[in-house]
Amino acid sequence: MNKKGLAILMRTRMKPNSPVNPTKFPISLATTGYYGLSSEDRCKLLMVLGKDYDLNRTHVHDLMKQYLGLQLPGDKGEIGDEDDSSLSTFYRTEKNLRHALQPTYEVLFDRLNTHPGGLKFLSVLRADILSTIREHNTPSLRALDSYLKEKLITWLSPAALELHRITWNDPASLLEKIVAYEAVHPISSLLDLKRRLGVGRRCFGYLHPAIPGEPLIFIEVALLKDVAQTIQEVLWDDPPILECDATCALFYSISSSQPGLTGINLGKFLIKRVIELVKQDMPQICTFATLSPIPGFMRWLISKLALQSKLAEADTLERSCSSKETAGSAFREDVLTTEEESQVLDKLGVSTSRKNGIEVILELLKSPNHEWSKSDEVLSVLKPILLRLCARYLLQEKKRGKALDAVANFHLQNGAMVESLNWMADRSEKGLSQSSGIMVNYIYRLDNIEGNAQSYFSSGRVSAASNLWRLVEQIQLAPR
Template structure:
């Protein structure tokens, strides 16, 4: 095979994220992290640009661009302040709606009274005039019932790159709703969701065949987003775009160069019985002899993820430890009368290896059981200051946190309120993150652990339905390693 790579080939080779042998489990593309701190001047500027855009009948495109750039630069807290402001300060103008409703009811009553007197001169003309005025007032009511942020969202959608910004904004809004499920935020989310469904309608998508001659930036996305059969190297990529192969992408005109979905097709003599036949068909079937078009990979490139708190985890865990400690004490006291029979409610909260790690890390065990030592450590909140103790607690806390999120339920729904919100909206539990929130509140609520909920557009409806109807919690292999631990 020739080694004379073109400039495009080298660009893809240098920029693309390749997968070495053996093939790893596919992972979603990394989400960009906002900066750790927002400059107060930047936050104030973003709110100013929001006000200027949301208050104008025809928002200035330059101001919308400034808002978009400024919003992306905000940190976690700054973005949430903007969302709260958008939802509350630019909501439906209810005072104006009430005034229009009073005027409308008064006019409707007068029109009804006038309409009853057919003998009065000019009655017909009066009825027509009143009806026309009612129609105008009804139109005014419809306009007034629109939230004031509607014009801002419409204008942002019309901006180059604005639709993608709105998708980012809704992802942030979903994360905020998981913590602050208030009516104004729900109304904003419902309105934005309805608009996105319209703006991202399949009728607006364009199908484009992706070839080796497309820009390197597009080919890089194909490598990065291939979620079914990862692309291993440059040669593999070129094969999938070469003879006997087709790759098609769905593009939205408002997000140029960004395939929302792409489909890979193999032209074969017969229907394949294994993926090896498709990926390593060397030499490829001559296209003139092909009788079967096999669709072997469909990948969605757009995902939304949150980094969310787990506010109920530590409360649940401490209650679990307290009940097990109490059961152990009761068994010890009544062992003679019970003849050594164990309580049906007792369960091994810790694995044997975890018990050993906790005892080894605790300098003053005083003959206590491992769950008692764990209970003491978690109540003090000082364990985070010791690297040795933190290392010992990581395994049991991550495992128990995964269990709490995915398996502990009441009436078929998970116990954690934030998890329940995201799962019923179609998310999956992607992964849990150790020491992601080291604030005092984060340690007290969840031992510093945070969770990524992932919204895969192609599965949102399916996951929401299965969770609502059967309580199925969808999670990634990353979480399964904690849900199915070994006893070694």
């Protein structure tokens, strides 16, 4: 099975899934090989690849013992006094170790990469590895994934990527990819697509020579007078202003076309390059901003509220039985301020049987068809509360030192700052479900991009407008 499996992989003829440029794919490719395997067989093959084609550990052990037996070169002296032969041995052994620590599947990846269609195939392979891991999360598969990811990062270095402005003059085979992979604001029709590429808008993609006609990632830009606060200001049919009057380039969508490139941040370089290009073409543009979704806000908020509600209930119950501190207390926190608590109970509590603010909000947010968003009174009470909690979510909620929200993490690590939150900026079903309709503007300030990215990377510090920081600091929370 093993050798045969590897042979199948080596024989993969890498079926191109679109008409190909003959200078890139000069031979007609058969459709057999890996692509002909069922997903179950692919999974088996990948598990064998990860497990049986990694390192020759005996060889690694031998080399290590040999290396540890060598005399470490002493304190470095002046240039010229290197002891040639012993140093040469050192460098040679280190090089041998580097090679011995490369898994056997490295050879497969390298060889595939030199084949026409190979890079695309490796991206498919990684997507398959990721989906196999979802079912069989073994250390060897994780190591396989991690290694292939590192290789892909090397091959997809920004130096190898071409920035391409996508226009209506591009081949239909490329444009259909834009329609298929647009992940933020789906493109409904050909006319819609034409508008996205027309006057007042720009679309840029990163192309790799080995994957022609298929942008790996693309970004859509609207040229505006000011930073847009709602999605309606961006998805117009006719341009609201002349391009020459625009002072803001608004990134309103960024999408990746390759599931196999998950976790490889190509967007960072794309955004920087697009900013430089737009600035060169239209020097009057001085603001580069996004209007972004907050995909994780409601999920976080509802589970946070539900937990606190549960803990409060348990607390009350236990407190009635004993006078001791209760078990759940360590996780209890005050989510609402005193003022918010009373506002909610006074104005919204009457219609429910709930006895505290958290439960009232929970019930409202979970109401079917987002009923809460249709009442002006509910909206006016919830607006300041949800905006404050959303600021807290974006600025303070972390996982392993990074922003919990994936989109926030993306822009923050690219060097953006959180500029402002926009109430009812996206009233679509998706917008209400994900973030109670709130959207956020991130801003890229050319002078601060590197600094912001660096401080976010090293300390997790989120750059944000001072009014947003004020929303989350120095607030008086309601006592339990």
